[in-house]
Amino acid sequence: MFNYETVIRLHHTDAAGIVFYGRFFTLAQDCLEAFLQQHMPLASIIHSGDFSIPAVHARADYRRPLRLSDRLTIQMTLGKLGTNSFELEYQLKNAARQVCADVVVTHVTTNKHTGAACSIPETLRQVLEHLR
Structure with missing residues (x-):
C-alpha cells in the first residue's frame, strides 16, 4: 500500500466548488507518479525504457463531495496482476478518514516501439509488489 497526501486546489473543482468528477x-x-518517483521514476520509463504503461480502463465510484482546501489521503493498492496488465485501486479519503471516492485503473505494459502488449518487466513487477 502507498499513501499520498494532498490538498484539493481550485483547478480540481467545478463551478459548484466541489471536485469535478474527472x-x-x-x-x-x-x-x-509520486509512488513511481520513489521506486522507478516515470521519467526513466518514458525516456529510456523499452515499455510504457498506458491506462486502458478506468472507473470511479463517488461517495461524498470534496471541496476546495480539503485535505486528502489517497491509498493506492495493487489489485489484479497479470502477465501484461495490472490494476491499481485507489481510495480517496478526507481528513475525517471517510471514503470520498474509489478509483480503479487498469494499465497494460506495451512495447514502446511497436505498441504491442508485452509482459510486465521484472523490475516493474517488483515495484508493484510494494503495493500489496
Whole structure:
C-alpha cells in the first residue's frame, strides 16, 4: 500500500466548488507518479525504457463531495496482476478518514516501439509488489 497526501486546489473543482468528477482520475495519477518517483521514476520509463504503461480502463465510484482546501489521503493498492496488465485501486479519503471516492485503473505494459502488449518487466513487477 502507498499513501499520498494532498490538498484539493481550485483547478480540481467545478463551478459548484466541489471536485469535478474527472479530476479524481488526475488525483489518482498524481498518486501513481509520486509512488513511481520513489521506486522507478516515470521519467526513466518514458525516456529510456523499452515499455510504457498506458491506462486502458478506468472507473470511479463517488461517495461524498470534496471541496476546495480539503485535505486528502489517497491509498493506492495493487489489485489484479497479470502477465501484461495490472490494476491499481485507489481510495480517496478526507481528513475525517471517510471514503470520498474509489478509483480503479487498469494499465497494460506495451512495447514502446511497436505498441504491442508485452509482459510486465521484472523490475516493474517488483515495484508493484510494494503495493500489496
